[in-house]
Amino acid sequence: MEIFLNGIRLGCLKYDEVIRIPVPYGHYTVMMKFLDHKMSKYKGIGLEFDVTPYNRIVYLKAARVIPGYMTNTVILEPATPEEMRPL
Secondary structure, three states, X not given: XXXXXXXXXXXXXXXXXXXXXXXXXXXXXXXXXXOOOOOOOOEEEOEEEEEEOOEOOOOEEEEEEEEOOOOEEEEEEEOOXXXXXXX
């Protein structure tokens, strides 16, 4: 799946892959979309969060996929450190 941060494509993630993205303090939107060159329509629902001095680490996970006729929608949700496997 492709991963986007504030609309900028960062790259692709494989199933069960974990990455760390260091960012400065600020407001962010993360979205994941399926990488399928055969389909022109990608769907994803962005998850917004703030990185602040009091909230320096944010954990997200792809919670579920909603299947569709021509596209699938990836739903992201917050995660806990315990839900993340080590890098």
